[in-house]
Amino acid sequence: MLQRPSIARFALMGLLLVATGAALAATGDETRDWRRWLRMFPNIAPATQPAYLQECGSCHLAYPPGVLPAASWNRILAPESLADHYGDDASLPDDLVAELRTYLTANAADRSARVRERAFAVPGASGSDAGLPRITETPYFIRKHHRIPARLVTDNPEVGSFSQCNRCHIGADAGIFDERQVEIPGFGRWKD
Numbered sequence: 001m002l003q004r005p006s007i008a009r010f011a012l013m014g015l016l017l018v019a020t021g022a023a024l025a026a027t028g029d030e031t032r033d034w035r036r037w038l039r040m041f042p043n044i045a046p047a048t049q050p051a052y053l054q055e056c057g058s059c060h061l062a063y064p065p066g067v068l069p070a071a072s073w074n075r076i077l078a079p080e081s082l083a084d085h086y087g088d089d090a091s092l093p094d095d096l097v098a099e100l101r102t103y104l105t106a107n108a109a110d111r112s113a114r115v116r117e118r119a120f121a122v123p124g125a126s127g128s129d130a131g132l133p134r135i136t137e138t139p140y141f142i143r144k145h146h147r148i149p150a151r152l153v154t155d156n157p158e159v160g161s162f163s164q165c166n167r168c169h170i171g172a173d174a175g176i177f178d179e180r181q182v183e184i185p186g187f188g189r190w191k192d
């Protein structure tokens with residue numbers, strides 16, 4: 001009398017365990033897929049304004065506005081700065097500069113609600129004020145890139161300098177800067 005229900009219960013429990021195990025295993029896979037899928041999304045808002053993409057995207061990536069604070073964009077866009085733009089002449093007509101200024105400052109790192117963009121707005125401890133501001137000299141950028149040896153960057157003809165974000169961040173155009181989406185030319189995927 002007592003035995004039959006227990007056997008049934010045992011069988012049922014066994015079945016439940018197997019089912020739960022299978023369900024858990026499936027969930028594990030799904031979670032991994034889901035994470036991989038999530039990495040395909042921008043973690044920095046990409047540049048979208050047509051004039052900016054056209055005028056500031058020919059020599060290097062049209063950097064996302066959220067990787068520099070508004071004050072830095074303002075300095076870079078001053079006429080005398082554009083005439084001597086990190087050694088190049090990037091001069092533009094005044095009305096166009098005004099349009100770029102409005103766009104870049106409105107979407108700058110210090111005006112952003114995104115955590116990763118705000119990180120770019122944190123100023124350095126001392127910071128050499130000589131020359132134009134650089135994304136690649138912000139403390140956050142340095143913290144993320146200091147372990148990458150020069151042979152993969154400046155000594156790598158396919159990269160040239162850290163300013164060429166999209167050589168390594170293959171999704172940079174779309175604002176995907178996730179470290180797991182990095183592929184350094186001639187070296188491959190970056191693993192910690």
Ligand code: HEC
Nearest residue numbers: 055056058059060085086088089090134135136137161163
């Ligand atoms: C004629 C080519 C050219 C054009 C056009 C140009 N740039 Fe540049 N830009 C450069 C060069 C060269 C550098 C320095 C890259 C290096 O050090 O390897 C640079 C660097 C920069 C940097 C600093 C990147 C870093 O190292 O952190 C910013 C920001 C920048 N440019 C913004 C702009 C903006 C905004 C415009 C449009 C108004 C623009 N650039 C148009 C050539 C250009």
Ligand code: HEC
Nearest residue numbers: 135144152153159161162163164165168177178179182190
């Ligand atoms: C030589 C290749 C290379 C270049 C060029 C480069 N990066 Fe990176 N970047 C990396 C690597 C590798 C990492 C991951 C570093 C780590 O976590 O150890 C990274 C990390 C990052 C991260 C953090 C991502 C995360 O998941 O936390 C951001 C943001 C970023 N880079 C932005 C930029 C920007 C903006 C530029 C251009 C101004 C740039 N990078 C240029 C290789 C590069």
